[in-house]
Amino acid sequence: MRLGIVGAGQAACTLIAELIRGDFKGDILVFNGETHAPYQRPPLSKNWLKTSDDPTSLRLLPEPLETHPSIQWIQTSVQSLSPDQGLVTTDQGTYSVDHLVLATGTTAIKPSIPGLASESIHVIRTLDHALRLKKSLEGVTNITIIGAGFLAFELASSLADPSRTIRILAKGIRALPQVAVKTADRLVDQAPASIRVGVEIERFDETTKALVTNHGSIPTDLVIAAIGAQPNAELATACGLGSSDGIPVDEFMQTAHPKVSAIGEVSLHHQPHLNRIQRIESISEANDSASVCAKRLLGHPEPFQTIPWFWSDQGDAKLQIAGLCDRTDEETCLIESETELVMIRHQGQRVTAIEALNSAKEFMAARRLLDQGDLALDDLLQAGSVFARLQSSRS
Ligand SMILES: Cc1cc2nc3c(=O)[nH]c(=O)nc-3n(C[C@H](O)[C@H](O)[C@H](O)COP(=O)(O)OP(=O)(O)OC[C@H]3O[C@@H](n4cnc5c(N)ncnc54)[C@H](O)[C@@H]3O)c2cc1C
Structure with missing residues (x-):
């Protein structure tokens, strides 16, 4: 079999690794639309942004896999597909494949700000974006980050410096709406940035070098947008297989x-855990979906059934989330100390997610328990910690 993979990011690389480990009988053509060898994205907004200039430290595939003889790397973007004929067209030619896997990821969304050219607004989605941002930091004292999700807070922590003022502007009514209010409050308190919510940006004023907003003028030398991403589904959409929501x-x-x-x-x-159809942007989704696809291509299919998990590093604070919840899910505090916080997200008695701040042990226990099946709020409260609940489930 000749397999074509479009994209060479996290999901593509997990698929490649699992196919090779599973002794896949065939050739793999990987179309990499970026100029770099496959790299990890999460460090781009974390410690790597602060401390390193070396892209090789981000390498995603170990050497024996990257240079495996069954893989042919094609360093260009795919322009169109003809699924019936099994054809993949690029500016380097047209390739014939038996099966195609689309692993094209997402593109960062840029807001339109009157008075500011689109190229002047930074985003962080690729290694090139991060390298460009690093180069632009010299002499910058006022950084404005638009958006108040995990990425915005990670960037604020990584860019923190006594010579800089960092401001996070949120359109919504609260920062970090993905997590419990208590978790968000902790992260907001620790953030090396001032945070304003309910902000509408009118324009950039070149003379005063400020963003004009409903909260007044905000001095700004550099703008970073962290307002989300849209799926790269154009190739699939052109074949009737996708839409702006993603590829079903x-x-x-x-x-x-x-x-x-x-x-x-x-x-x-x-998503079995949520019991609804949803696109998820996380490493766990990339790895788990790739794993499901690999098993099917290797001839022993197993349906997607894993519980999502997520992490975010914000300076020294490490947030880990097992499970996934709706923003409206109830929140109950399980553990609260000066350094640690463990929040239960639930719908009545059904626990949907556990947010663990600086508590890797609680997070690991939560993953195990959620994997075992339904988890009840009262059981966790009675046990006093997720780890204790895990221990009691084993005895
Ligand atoms: C700065 C940053 C920090 C993050 N931090 C975390 C974190 O802490 N925890 C977490 O769980 N997740 C994090 N994520 C999300 C995580 O990295 C992504 O969910 C994951 O990389 C998705 O993998 P993917 O393979 O689906 O897409 P990607 O890794 O984005 O790979 C898609 C690739 O396809 C290529 N491509 C697209 N179209 C074409 C085409 N036509 N031809 C050829 N190639 C094409 C793209 O250029 C890209 O290289 C972070 C993401 C970013 C950007």
């Missing part, structure tokens, strides 16, 4: 076309 797939990562699969954060599928 079944629980085996198969699109509506038998010769096309989709994995990673571009894929749109039923």
Whole structure:
């Protein structure tokens, strides 16, 4: 079999690794639309941004896999697909494949700000974005980050410096709406940035070098937008297999076309834990969906059924979340100390997620318990900690 993979990010690399480990009998053509060898994205907004200039430390695939003889790397963007004929067209030529896996990820959204050219607004989605941001920092004293999610707070921590003032501007009514209010409050308190919510940006004033907003003028030398990303689904959409919401797939990562699969954060599928169809942007989604696809291509299909998890480093604070919840889910505090915080997110008695701040032990226990099945709020409260609940489930 000749397999074509479009994209060489997290999901593509996990797929490659699992296929090679599973002794895949065939050739793998990987179309990499970026100029760099596959790299990890999470460090781009974390410690790497602060401390390193060396892209090789971000390498995603170990050497024996990257240079494996069954892989052919094609360093260019795919321009179009013809699934029926199994054709992939690039500016370097047209390639014939038996099956295609779309692992095209997402593109960062840039806001339009009158008075500020789009190129002047930074985003962080690729290694080139991060390298460009690093170069632009010299002499900058006022940094404005638009958006108040995990990425914004990670960037604030990584860019913190006594010579700089960092401001986070949120359109919504609160920062970090993905997590419990108590978790968000902790992270907001620790952030090396001032945070304003309910902000509407009118324009950039070149004369005063300030963003004009409903909260007054905000001095700004450099703007970073961290307001989300949109799925790279154009190739699939052109073949009737996707839309601006992503690429729909079944629980085996198969699109509506038998010769096309989709994995990673571009894929749109039923999330058993949430019991609804949702696209998820996280490493766990990229790895788990790739793993499901690999098993199917290796001839022993297993449906997607894993529990999502997520982490975010904000300076010295490490937030880890097991499970996934709706923003409206109830929140109950399980552990609170000066350094640690463990919040339970739940719908009545059903625990949907555990947020663990600086508590890797609680997070690991939560993952194990959620993997075992439904978890009840009262059981956790009675046990006093997730770890204690895990221990009691074993005895
Ligand atoms: C700065 C940053 C920090 C993050 N931090 C975390 C974190 O702490 N925890 C966490 O769980 N997740 C984090 N994420 C999210 C995580 O990195 C992504 O969810 C994950 O990389 C998604 O993997 P993917 O393979 O679906 O997409 P990607 O890794 O984005 O890979 C997609 C690739 O496809 C390529 N491509 C697109 N179109 C084409 C085409 N036509 N031809 C060829 N190639 C194409 C793209 O250029 C890209 O290289 C972070 C992301 C970023 C950007």
